[in-house]
Amino acid sequence: MASDDKQHVHHIQDLLYIIHTLERDSQDANVDQRLKEEAALGLLALSGSSEGHELMSSQVDVLAALSQARKGTGNVAKAAWDILVNLSAGTSQGECDCEIFLKFVDLNGVVKELKDRHEFSDKASAVLSNLSRNERGCALVLDAFMRSTDLGDNAPSGNEVQQGKGANLKWLVDLLCLANSPHCSSLASPVSTQPPLPLLGAIFGNLTQNPEARQALLNDDGLLLLRLLPFLSYQKCSSLRLGIISAVRNLCFEHSRHSLLLSNELDLLPRLLLPLAGPDEFTEEENEGEMWTSLHIIPFFFGIPAF
Template sequence: MEELRELLQFLDLNQRLDLKAVALSHVLSLTGSAEGRKLILEFPELMQAVVKLTTDKTHTIAKDATLALINLTGDESGAVTLHEACQSCPETSGIIPWSLEQIVDEKSKLADPWCMVLSNLSRAESLSTKVLDEIDKDEKLILLLANAFSRIGYNKEAKLHYIASIFCNLTQSSRGRKLLCESKHNLLQKLLPFISYQDNIIRRGGIIGVLKNICFDPVYHDILLKDHDGILCSLLTPLAGPEEFTEEENDKLPVELQYLGEDKLREEDPDLRKMLLESLLQLCATKKYREFLRSKGTYEILREYHKWEAKVGGDREALLACENVVDILIRKEDEIGVDNIRDVDIPSHLGEKFIEDDKNFIEDK
């Protein structure tokens, strides 16, 4: 701690560049270990100094300072501690608004690392609320975020993939889901195409996470599946392959899923496949949407997917997630016997048995 106190004098915007660079390099290296982060997170003045240096006119200094913040906010306790330290200092109290400003700035050279900082901050529920508070102050801000994400090349200095993670974090709350689903700007429609974005797993994984969070909220099932097939196509396309269907089966499918080419590939990441299947399972909660999914050929897509996962994909958790959806879709409604599956009260002993059965299935016993 004494060594860090000595470094503090060199972590100043007005300090000589060479001294500032050496001191910041040492701090950055410390943030690479749990012990180093613990020391820094116990030193509010040092955290405040690092945040100030993210505004340094020398790009390498500002970048190293921002990279240090990414490491310090890597877990929830660090994110909360850093935010609290900045709140006690007027000059650094705006870490959330500053990060948002940098992310939507088309010329910011540090937009990508700031995306990662805000992604880390917004994972904490208390800080996610503060991010939403900041977005609510300016109705244009959420549209700017969506445009920055959806327009490839928006910022020539940044990829902005981690905006997807920010949206995913925000939609873990009902307030965040409302922001995307009820926007007059059709924000959700701007994000959906990136569910199949093959160039970056962070980008497509974040948007799959957004859709999963929304599917888990029955309030939005009407919005998700009303009057168009776009949401369902977004969920099914990554699970669909090049298999051929009968003419009758093809007629069921949304147009976008009919006659896919021989080069059609499925989502390569098993965790993302599982998330897509879990989203579909949530949409099976009520009779209305079970019938909708059946009418759109969801079973037929999953039937072929199941064959592929069993032979090629090889992920038991994804296979189980698929079977959970198929088991519902292949049943007739009089067999299911309830409108909303969520209303079914499962005795504790049966619940424990189902959990054990799933565990044995995943372990291939």
Template sequence: MCIRARGSGRAPSRGMNDLVDFLRVDANEASKRVALDYALGLTASRDGRRIFVVRPTLIDALLELTRDRALATDAFAALINLAAEDETRAIMSTCDCAERLVDSLTTSNDSAFDACRCSSNFTRSEDGAREFVRLFREGRKFHDVVDEFCDDRRSSRESSTTDYFVWILANVTQIDEGRRLVLDKTRKILQRLLPFIDFSRSSHSRRRGVVSMIRNCCFETEYHDWLLGYHVDLLPHLLLPLAGPEEFDEEDMKALPDDLQYLGEDKTREPEADIRKMLLESIMQLCSTKKGRLFVKEKNTYVIIRELHRQEEDASVSRTCESLINLLISDEPEKGMDDLRKVTIPKDVEETFAQEQSISINT
């Protein structure tokens, strides 16, 4: 995500040192505005962004200007552009950027919206995600971020802000520390976010962010018992958006989780193919261990996925359905191969599987 800028991006006649001076919080207001317009113009091009790599003091100056309510929007716009590229994002990590962003996440003015957009870019890298997790673990703003996202009373402007909140959580779950933060059994973060899988109450961006976060968390096999158990009861939440109005015989119906029984003829499936695929991938991760597979099979997941596959028009989702169906109808592997994530796969098979099943964690 980059923002087009008003500035020209040409080199200033008096050099970069003067630009830093003009961007100081205590500089003349008119000069500060001109300098900020110019800096924003620089961030709109790759060559311009490289200047910030060798002069991180410019980033420090932009961070300071986010405190100025009159200039904060443009200062954040420049930072959003810088955070969109790996090289400049790495330099931002050395400038206490994470601390400033976390402090701005839940402010009562428009800075929260801009801080969220910048944070969703900044946390796309492992270093950025790790910085946020460290600050969240220290208790700074974490519950406020979740509270903001879960608050149904937001206006349309605030709703767009909360759409970005979940991408911060989705991005930090790229790393083990972030997944364990969200899966902390005492915080009940995941349970609070599960209702937002429902497409009748969430935007595409929100649903995609929540499902992406859940899929990432499903890589933590040691939490599978908890995720599938009554504390979270994750499987029905994953299956419900994939279920349609189909009727099953009494035996199949009774074998389904309670929330999947007798859905009615007006039941519709998740309309977005990318989200359907991520839901399927989440279930596949839960099937990576024998105990998880047996649980998923016992809940008659097969009949839901079978009907989805019959109706599916997207080729990528259809292939993922087939992979999951193969897991559900196959005999259990021999002893010692119960955990599919620990099975040694031939190199050529692994490469083919990676090409077909690769998933993008970032936004």
């Protein structure tokens, strides 16, 4: 390890020491808290640089300390979450080993904080979005989502999880609809008063890389997918809209389910074609004529093979 790297490691360790060893019952707790916040901000600044990012990702004590610090409240916990967001971004770029990251950062805990709309649930969604970008991380995040049920200690495992995948993703669809629906203010739910979670769209886009996630959304005649379709034209948040568009695109690669995707119940095709229609207006006679038949829109759109 180069001398500069050693200095950075010692600097990181010093900042962690300040955060975790200052006495809570000192004579001036406000001073201690300010020192902790400054130390946390110092770590956050380091995580934003490529050198600091690489060093922190390789220090297991850093990941363990951050995982513990994120469970608190206030500015220190917020900074810990922001650092984890920065470090998790490296898992999709090969800069940080996903397995090492998740060995010290409790994935199930992050999922639970998202599900329970924790104070930093938006940060949790960012971490999960980053982790699920690559194939291995996507499989691990999907498994955590599948196992996150309301059954507590009686949560299903093994074959039980395999049989109920659609049901176990329902809570994630519920969360997206409640947190981002334009009508959520009218719902008698405390969730509706909290900020939206636009990165849930990216999470769905990432998860549907996995065949198991695609099957889960298409089970039960596509009822879960049906609830996501209104977000294809959701104008309040482009990142959420693009995430759901990506998810629908991935679902189209399930060739055996094209009959469901083209069914009248889902009414997916008009939603996909409408943005391509352009500003032209046609008369009733033109709409009922042979013009649309000659375009051969349906076989062209769904006839593209998956690579």
